[in-house]
Amino acid sequence: MSGLWRGYRLAAGGFFAVKAAALLVNALTFPRLRPRPTPAGPRVSLLVPARNEVHNLPHTLPGLLAQGAHEVLVLDDGSSDGTAPVARRLGARVVSGQPLPAGWHGKPWACQQLARAASGDVLIFTDADVFWQPGALGAVLHELARSRADLLSVYPRQLNVTPGERLLTPLVDDVLLTLLPAPLLRFPHPSAAAANGQLMAFRREAYERVGGHALVRAELLEDVAFAGRLKARGGRLALALGQRCVGVRMYRSYPESVAGFGKNAAAVHGRSRTLLLLSAAWHLAAYTLPWLLPARRWRGLTALRAAGLLERALVNRLTGRRTPADLAEGFLGPVTPLLALPVYLRALRRRVSWKGREYPP
Structure with a gap:
């Protein structure tokens, strides 16, 4: 038993040490956006794929329209809730989406149509639930120029409000900042890639050179797949944190978080059921098990326990989420693997549903 415990302690300790090292590197090196004036050039198209987004657009579209871009296009992807008239009334140009062709998933097809309709030299795809603050477009264009990237993807700051949406949604930042040290992006191998479909800024020439979103036409995790495949074709990738410039309210409740993460979890794990089960078991062992054992008996x-509690609080601080409620999310560490179990169960299904459409996982 002592040998088994020693092995577990070394594995769990090593796991937290690696994640802490990655977080420290990212604290020192990960680019953060700062508000800047929108420059006179280049011509920028802000592109919003929207399917039943009438609850988001009145809150997010005015900030997008105020950025000073050449054009703001909203693609109405077969909405049934009045998305198109709301977008028009607010001042955006609305593109009516065409039926989904065979072999395509919904979001890549919507983005492909937006790119065809756009006239900008820089194409910025942004989701309908993303909030653009004053100076955000200038910040994105500055970072795109500074990094000389073909694709700059920004991770917006999480704007969680209700207790339910705080349970799982912030894990997006945790995965990025504790598992991918920013300097790894400089390596040419496509596996050293990440992206966030909530905000992806492309140089048009690079986007068209790889075929646009046709490159990932049948991917549920189309953002990460696009980043890797662009990199494999010689493209340059950059990431940044949205900080005060760009925020997002991804999901409004715990069930919404389960549905959203369950849609992508299989792709994140290489569509391997074995990896999904191992991942669930390991996170239970690393974060939850230490709280179920008596500390007096088991050394270390x-x-x-401390590592599991501190991780999320430190990640939140790095992303600019520093209110007492944000930092208190660290106390969710021991129960997070339990809360994530429905996500894994959903990912194990043969098909997943999202926005009224069904796809293979």
Whole structure:
């Protein structure tokens, strides 16, 4: 038993040490956006794929329209809730989406149509639930120029409001900042890639050179797939944190978070059921198990417990989420693997549903 415990302690301790090292590197090197005036050039198209987004657009579209871009296009992807008239009334140009062709998933097809309709030299795809603050477009264009990237993807700051949406949604930042040290993006191998479909800014020439979103036409995790495939074709990738410039309210409740993450979890794990099960088991062992064992009997438990509690609080601080409620999310560490179990169960299904459409996982 002592040998088994020693092996577990070394594995869990090593796991947290690697994640802490990645977080420290990212704290020192990960680019953060700062508000800047929108420059006179280049011509920029802000592109919003929208399917039943009438609850989001009145809150997010005015900020997007105020950025000073050459054009703002909203693609109405077969909405049934009045998305198109709301977008028109607010001042955006609305593109009516065409039926989904065979072999395509919904979002890549919507983005492909937006790119065809756009006239800008820079194409910026942004989701309908993303909030653009004053100076955000200038910040994105500055970072795109500074990094000399063909694709700059921004991770907006999470704007969680209700307790339910705080349970799982912030894990997007945790995965990025504790598992992908920013300097790895400089390596040419396509596996050293990440992206966030909530905001992806392309140089048009690079986007068209790889065929646009046709490159990922049948991908549920189309953002990460696009980043890797662009990189494999010689494209340059950059990432940044949205900070005060760009925010997002992804999901409004715990069930919405489960549905959203369950849609992508299989792709994140290489569509391997074995990896999904191993991932669920390991996170239970690393974060939850230390709180189920008596600390007096098992040496090293206090350090494992502390690591699990501190991780999310430190990630939140790095992303600019520094209110007491944001930092208190760290106390969710021990129960997060339990809360994530429905996500894994959903990912194990043969098909997943999203926005009224069904896809293979």
